[in-house]
Amino acid sequence: MKRPAWAWLALSSLAFATAHAATRPHYGGSLTVELHAGSIPIDSAASALSIPITETLVRLNARGGVDPILCVAWQHDPDFKRWRFSLRPKVTFHDGEPLTGATAAPSLLAALKKKYSDVSIQTGGQAIVIQSGSAMPELLSDLAAPDSAVFRKNEANPRIPLIGTGPFRITAWEPGRRLSLAAFDDYWNGRPYLDSVTVGLVAGQAHADIFDIPYGLTRRAFPEGTSIWTSAPRTLVAITAANAPPALLQALALVIDRPPIANVLAQQRGDAAFSLLPQWLTGYAFLFQSTPDLEHAKQLVSQLRPAPMTLSYPANDVFLRTLAERVALNARDAGIMIQPTPNAGGNLRLIELQMQSTDPATELASIAATLGLSVHIESGKPETLYQAERSLLDRVIPLVHLREIYAIVPRVHIESSKPGSFALHLEDAWVQP
């Protein structure tokens, strides 16, 4: 008897909560993670699976506020051109090197230079002074981004390419194959429960403690007691156009029927996307929602008489290939001829954008930068965020926001990660002996 996917998700979430309440954390043990992805991300922000090796100075909390992490205090001048941070004392890197302004400055400067070209950093003991000729009102959001993590490169040993201050330290890094981590005993916020974590690629049938469930395996049978963890929508699939006229993109946006894409094609692991940022992140995404308007689309097409176009998608990605074919099928109903094609640089491109921040402004700016565009968002003014996103929608057609799904065997317990949250934090995980 077929059980609907949403029922699976509900039941597994319930089981997860029950198990959490009935057990107590336990130190020790190893955890194995297997991924179906083509590569193992050393940057934890690229995935919903958070295995922190590095940390940032500050972090955005769920309420939109800023929590200190590697710093304890900060000050800025009225123009937001000069910021002074006091670093957290007694924090060390994985190799025992103390965290000071001098050791933190290189990675911070490299990250900030991407946005502020004339930025400079002055250090003194546990203090860091960041200065720029232009105002930096969003500096805290910038420093909360994963890109602004504090780390040191370890060029002497390629098996341990970076040294951070996070709860896990790298013990072995085999690019494209395996990432071995161990608990950092001297972690300033307390040692994690797990002794070690090994992340590898699924060679065949997954036998790990935690493994991702890729597209097409949603209805697969898992071992008894396996819980399913679903992230908040955090991957945007969208169509971008290099030189297509805005009216043509509008016609295409009008003719694409998104709910079937989310419900059937994405196997209910995503939400129909009418905005770039998901509803949970902005709260206003519903304002962009619309229904297909074939007649209007046909009108626009009859005025444009567009030439046949190509829609490129990443090769070997079955989901995106089928999605491209679906878009082409919908487009044909309005008289827009689109030929899906793998990899080639077509008129239209089907892209996946991973969310890396829970700050909507940061995330929107990141999306705009990825597309080669720029947006103006004033801090503390959500209407400018809305306007910025609306302007981007002239160049991008959002299709679906996808969630990540992981299967977790019964012996694994994760304290802080609830279903639908942004990330699955392994620093809070422990295993039953």
Add this chain to the structure above:
Amino acid sequence: MSFRIKVFLSIAATAMLSVWIVAAVVSALVSDSFERRDQQRTAALVNQFQREFDRRGAEAARRIEAVADSDAVQRLALNFPDASSYFTEAQTLAQEQSLDFLELVGPDQTIISSAEWPARFGYKEDWLAQPVDWKSQGVFLKREALADGEALGLITVRTVKAGDGTLYVVGGWRLDQQFLDSLPGAEGMRVRLSQQPGQITPVNSDTITTLPLHGRDNQLLATLLIENSRADLVALKKYIRGTAAVVGAIGVLLGLVLSFWTASRVTRPLRSLASTVREVSTGKWDTRATVSSADEIGQLARDFNGMTEQLVEQRDRMIQAERVAAWRELARRLAHELKNPLFPLQITIENLQRARDASSEQFDEVFRESTTTLLAEVGHLKTIIGRFSDFAKMPAPQLEPVDINQIVRQIIQLFEAQLHAPGKPAVETKLVLEKDLGPVSADPEQLRRALRNLVLNALDAMPGGGQLTIRTSRSDGKVAVEVSDTGEGLTPEECNRLFTPYYTTKQHGTGLGLAIVQSVVSDHKGTITVHSEPGQGATFRIEFQA
């Protein structure tokens, strides 16, 4: 066209025509044979196609039945309408059953899952709404929409109960070139599928048999094209044509040899006869044709010899008669010419005899007058005899390069006094002489004599005065001299007889002047013609080889 060429062409044409007829007949028989063979092979292939169509259709129906009975479809039927998670099911089932097409369609004819075009879920298959007993419908042809176009398929439909509705399982196999390639075909046969009516174009000279393929509603979906290669036939026909060309060429060559041989056999006596004719025509009347056969040509030679003998006899008789006539004419002319001066002589002598009886003074006077008359008449007689003597004494011409223009000028100068004699009507002279006339091989004295006679003749024709025109010209390797007068002219009859000796239109002429001219011209291998009409004067034209 020579007889030899005629014989050659006849033989060659006969040989070519025969070979062409044989080649055409053989080609027609070969074509007919190939045509029948192609028809048999095509019929066999069509039968094979029908059998394979039925066999694969039955197999497709069995597999679609298996899909309809599969756990997955049964689960889908039970869970319906929650079908979104079955989106990829058709691909899995199609792979299991090795089907090219498979769609799972809901009771509202909405596609739940499509193996051939996965992205097409949610779209409608309206044709399934027709009230049809799909099981008894069997397999039918249908155009299936694909992401990259359309394909023709052997489709069958099965239904599965899903709650209050019906779930449709639609699928089958492609009817494509791969299907057609699996049919056992004879060498030189090619089977194609055309899904675009009006675009059937044969390859080279191949023959194409078409078989329309209809769908469920009898609409034409495609056309089966069975092409029979005519390469063998073309090669065979080419061989026949080549052979015919070779045989024809041999025939023509043989015809050439035969024609030469035959023509030689036939024309040798003819050529001999022709040579004999030419000799006879040059005056060798004693020449006789050789009679070498008893056939028509031999008879012709004999008849020719007989004719020649008769002509010789007639010529001799004619010469004899002409000679007699000439002597008679000569005698008559002599008698006439001599009789005229004899009468005054007789009268004068009689006057002398009568005067002897008169006084001596009268006698002396009569004597003086009579002797004067006698001497005049004797002189006249001498002139007549001299002319006859001149005509009789025409010597052979002594040829040397001669400037005719100069001779013409000398003659005009000679007649200058006569032309402008006082008391006589004036004759105007007009010379039109070709500058680049060039020398002519001639006897200058005889030429001068002939031209003098023509000028004299012209002056005689203009007793009342007129215009004498002498014109020289050169063309086509000939030099011509024309002497024209503006006198009374001549009748056609006079023109015909003008050069006959002793014929004259003048009261005191001897009829020898123009005869002498013609004799001179003839001795110089030239020609003389006269053109005249009464009242329009006359023009004598002499032509010599330059």
